[in-house]
Amino acid sequence: QVHLVESGGGLVQAGGSLRLSCAASGRAFSRAAMGWFRQAPGKERDFVATIFWSGSTTVYADSVKGRFTISRDNAKNTVYLQMNSLAPEDTAVYYCAGRYGGITTRAGEYDYWGQGTQVTVSS
Numbered sequence: 001q002v003h004l005v006e007s008g009g010g011l012v013q014a015g016g017s018l019r020l021s022c023a024a025s026g027r028a029f030s031r032a033a034m035g036w037f038r039q040a041p042g043k044e045r046d047f048v049a050t051i052f053w054s055g056s057t058t059v060y061a062d063s064v065k066g067r068f069t070i071s072r073d074n075a076k077n078t079v080y081l082q083m084n085s086l087a088p089e090d091t092a093v094y095y096c097a098g099r100y101g102g103i104t105t106r107a108g109e110y111d112y113w114g115q116g117t118q119v120t121v122s123s
Contacts, residue, residue, distance in 0.1 A: 022096030
């Protein structure tokens with residue numbers, strides 16, 4: 001079992017930055033592929049970014065490419081999402097997810113989820 005806890009969300013003005021963190025405990029986090037997803041009110045949960053267990057490979061949604069960066073520190077059992085140039089359309093609850101296996105953009109293929117952290121971008 002892997003327990004995930006997100007933090008770092010909040011209210012920011014358009015053009016600003018936030019860094020989300022996801023702290024993991026339980027099974028070997030360092031062997032887990034990790035992902036970030038987001039869900040806006042009334043919408044489905046969308047893929048944002050994912051990172052291979054070693055950090056060697058990352059994949060981003062087109063909507064965040066060039067603005068967001070996913071990274072991980074396996075020594076600290078933590079994965080990060082640096083979000084720059086935030087826009088109102090980035091407003092959502094952001095979820096951290098993990099799985100043992102390759103990276104994937106499909107939410108249904110992740111086994112572990114955090115409780116989410118709210119990100120609100122004002123115009």
